[in-house]
Amino acid sequence: xxxxxxxxxxxxxxxxxxxxxxxxxxxxxxxxxxxxxxxxxxxxxxxxxxxxxxxxxxxxxxxxxxxxxxxxxxxxxxxxxxxxxxxxxxxxxxxxxxxxxxxxxxxxxxxxxxxxxxxxxxxxxxxxxxxxxxxxxxxxxxxxxxxxxxxxxxxxxxxxxxxxxxxxxxxxxxxxxxxxxxxxxxxxxxxxxxxxxxxxxxxxxxxxxxxxxxxxxxxxxxxxxxxxxxxxxxxxxxxxxxxxxxxxxxxxxxxxxxxxxxxxxxxxxxxxxxxxxxxxxxxxxxxxxxxxxxxxx
Numbered sequence: 001x002x003x004x005x006x007x008x009x010x011x012x013x014x015x016x017x018x019x020x021x022x023x024x025x026x027x028x029x030x031x032x033x034x035x036x037x038x039x040x041x042x043x044x045x046x047x048x049x050x051x052x053x054x055x056x057x058x059x060x061x062x063x064x065x066x067x068x069x070x071x072x073x074x075x076x077x078x079x080x081x082x083x084x085x086x087x088x089x090x091x092x093x094x095x096x097x098x099x100x101x102x103x104x105x106x107x108x109x110x111x112x113x114x115x116x117x118x119x120x121x122x123x124x125x126x127x128x129x130x131x132x133x134x135x136x137x138x139x140x141x142x143x144x145x146x147x148x149x150x151x152x153x154x155x156x157x158x159x160x161x162x163x164x165x166x167x168x169x170x171x172x173x174x175x176x177x178x179x180x181x182x183x184x185x186x187x188x189x190x191x192x193x194x195x196x197x198x199x200x201x202x203x204x205x206x207x208x209x210x211x212x213x214x215x216x217x218x219x220x221x222x223x224x225x226x227x228x229x230x231x232x233x234x235x236x237x238x239x240x241x242x243x244x245x246x247x248x249x250x251x252x253x254x255x256x257x258x259x260x261x262x263x264x265x266x267x268x269x270x271x272x273x274x275x276x277x278x279x280x281x282x283x284x285x286x287x288x289x290x291x292x293x294x295x296x297x
Contacts, residue, residue: 014084016061020048022084023063029079034071057087065090069116076100082108090114094140097121102146107132118142118164125149126170131156142188143167152177155201159183166190166212180204190237191215198222203229214239 014022020040027040039051048063049056055065063085073096082105085091089111098120107129109115115133118140126146131153133139139157142164150165150173157163160181166188178201185207189199194216202211203225211230214237 013060013062013087016048016056016063017045019063019084020045020051022081023048023051023054026075026080029075031074034073036071055090060087062087064088065092067092068096069093070095072096073098077103077106082106085109087111092116093120094118095120099123101125102127102130102141104129106130109133110135112136114138116140117144120144122146126151126154126165128153130154133157134159136160137183138162140164141168146170149173155179157181162186164188166192166215168192170194172196175199175201180206182207184208185232186210188212189216194218198226200225202226206230207232209234211235212237 023040024042024045027034027037037052039047044051048054049061053066053068053071054063055067056062057064064087066085066088067090069092073093075096076099078100080103082103086108088109091109091112092114094116095118098117099122101124102117102122104127106115106127110132112133113135115136116138119142122141122144123146125148126141128151130139131151134156136157137159139160139162143166146168147170149171152173154163155178158181161183163181163184163186167190170189170192172194175196178199180201180203182205184205187202187205187208187210190212191214194213196218197220198213198218200223202208203223206229208230209232211233212235
C-alpha cells in the first residue's frame, strides 16, 4: 500500500509582534543608529503600523510595505528575516549604502509587486531565486556592483513593467532562454559587460517605450523584428561603445519622440551626433520624427 503524499509545508504569516521584533533585530545590525528610526523600538512594539517607513494591511495588520528609500543607511540584508514578511507587496531600499550580497531567501517574498534595490552597493551575483517573484511589476537593481551573468530565471517575471539592471558589472546570459515580456515598457541594461549580439527577446517586448542598451559591447545587426514590432518605442539609447557590423538598416519607429539626454543639448546637435554614430557603425538609414522631449527621468 502506497503511503499518502504529504502536502508541501507552507510558511505561515508572522504575527505583527514577530515582524516588529525582526525589524528591530535588523535595525540593530545597521552600522550606526538612525534617529529617524527611533519608532522601531521594543517600547513601541505594539504600534508597528505607525512606525516610520512601515505600512500595514488594514485587515491583517501585517506589514505590507517597507520603504526605506534615501535614508542613508549603511547595512546589509544578512540580518533581514525575509520569512517574517511573506505578505510584503513593496520593498524599497533605493538610495542607501547597502553592501554584501542579495540573499537567495528574497525569493520567498512571492507577493512582491515592487522591489527597488537600486543605487546601493550590493555585490556578487543576482540570485536566481528572484525568478520566483512572479508578481513583480517593478524591479530595479540599478547602479550597484552586481556581477556574474544575468540569471535566465528572470524570464519568469512576465508581469514586470519596469526592469532596471543598468550600471552594474553583469555579463551576457544565454539570451535564447529569454522570451518576450508582454507588459514590459521600460528596460535598462546599460553600462554592463554585455558582449553578445542584440538580444533577440527584446524584439518580442512589443509594449516597450524605453530601451537603453548603451555602454555595452553588443555586435552584429539590429534584428528586423525590432523595427516591425517595437512601434511604441519613445526612447532609444545605443550610444558607444556599442558597435554594429557593417550593413544597411532602415529603422522607422512611428511613435518615437526623440529624447535628449541632456536638456541643454539642441535637437540639431543631438541628430548630428546620432547620424555620425550610425554611419560609423554601418547603419546607413535612420528615420526618426523630429519631436523633442527632455529625458523622462
